[in-house]
Amino acid sequence: MKFAAVLNRDGGTLRTTDLNAFSDRMHQTLEAAGHSLTIDVVAGRDVVETLDNAASRHAVDVVLAGGGDGTISAAAARLMGNKKALAILPAGTMNLFARGLGIPQSLDAALNSFADGEIIAVDMATANGRPFIHQFSIGMHARMVQLRQRMEFGSRLGKIGASAKAAWETINNPPAMNVTLGIGEAEMTARITAIGVTNNLFGEGHLPYADNPAGGVLGIYVTVAQQRTELMKFLFNIARGKWRDNEHVEIHQSDRTILKIHSGSRKFRAVMDGELVRLERETTIEIRPGALNVLVPARVAEAKAA
Template identity: 85%
Template structure:
């Protein structure tokens, strides 16, 4: 197969990596297995242009994206609905979409899995037409990301520390929003501190990612916790994947949901796959079944087919 790799040198763990050595290993690993590979190492500001270039090349079978969650989301958005497949080099802090696909978390193991990997179709989701692979969220998560962006960190560990500080600040001063959420024929009006709408339901007992990336549903997680003890329990359970243990979280599923904001939306933001975006007064979120081809380890493809 013909791979076109785009590595975001400013993204995730790649910012501190020996990229020349990594590129040499990538070429050796894939070319020894009979594949061809071209590599573009780009700055974050040039990422979109590089991805557009890779996806537009007719000879390319697989676009290999390396970086954090934002990089992977940007690549997936350009491959959505095409015959080309996405391969993920997991170089982010959490790599949640990659985890859901069964991609090994070390760069070396991920590269090795590409040599005999297989292509499967998985779901994506859209928010007012904009694609995402993991989650669209408002409220606490968005505020936490806004606070974290004001902090300086230069490593994965530094980002984790900044996230903890931002989470604590959010717990001490949580946002509250009046919303209406339409799920199927039901309409929920509530004052919430957070809503996460996910590309398939999160699994239980681990970090928040979908066990079945082709389940064909949105997961809708509505958080109404407001007191500090309630919020602490929410964050603790979320980190352990114990969603159903939290009495302040309502869980729904649907193929389409409409979110309407009744609070002053201009002061709030949303987060899509880890990136802050404008929050519209009304957002329609829809699942897009089988919209993305991905390269996964052969063992994962066999398990999906079974």
């Protein structure tokens, strides 16, 4: 296969990686397996343009994206509905989409898995037509991201610490929003502290990622918890992957949902794949089954085919 790699030198763990040495290992590993490879190492501000270029090249079979969540989401958006496949170098903080695909979590192990990897089709989702691979969320998560962005950190551990501090501040001053959520033929109106709509249902007992990235459904998670003890339990259960242990979380699934905001939407934001975006007064979220081709380890492809 012909690979076009785009590495965001400002993204995730790549900021502290010797990219010259790693690029040499990429060539050695993939070319020894009979593949060809071009590599562009670019600054964060140039990632989108470089991904556009890689995705438009007819000779390319696989776009290999390396960076944080924003880089991977941007690459997937450009390959949605495209015959070309996405290969993910997990260089972010949590690498949740990569985990759901069974991709090893170290850069070299992921690279080695691509040498004999296989292409499968998985789902994506859209919010008012904008693609995402992991989650669209409002309420607590958006507040935490807003608070974290005001803090300074220069490493993965620093980001985790900033996230913990932002979570504590959010618990002490949680957002509350009046919303209507349409799920299939049903409609519910509530005052919520958080809603997360995910690209397939999260698995249980681990970090929040989908066990089946080709399940064909949205996971819809709604919490109305407001008291500090309720919110602490909510976040603790999320960290342990114990969604169903929390009496303040309702879990639904559907192929389409419509979220309407009745509170003053100007002061609120949404988060898509870790990035803050404008929250529209009404958002239609839909699953896009099989919309993304991804390169996964051969053992993962074999297990899914069984």
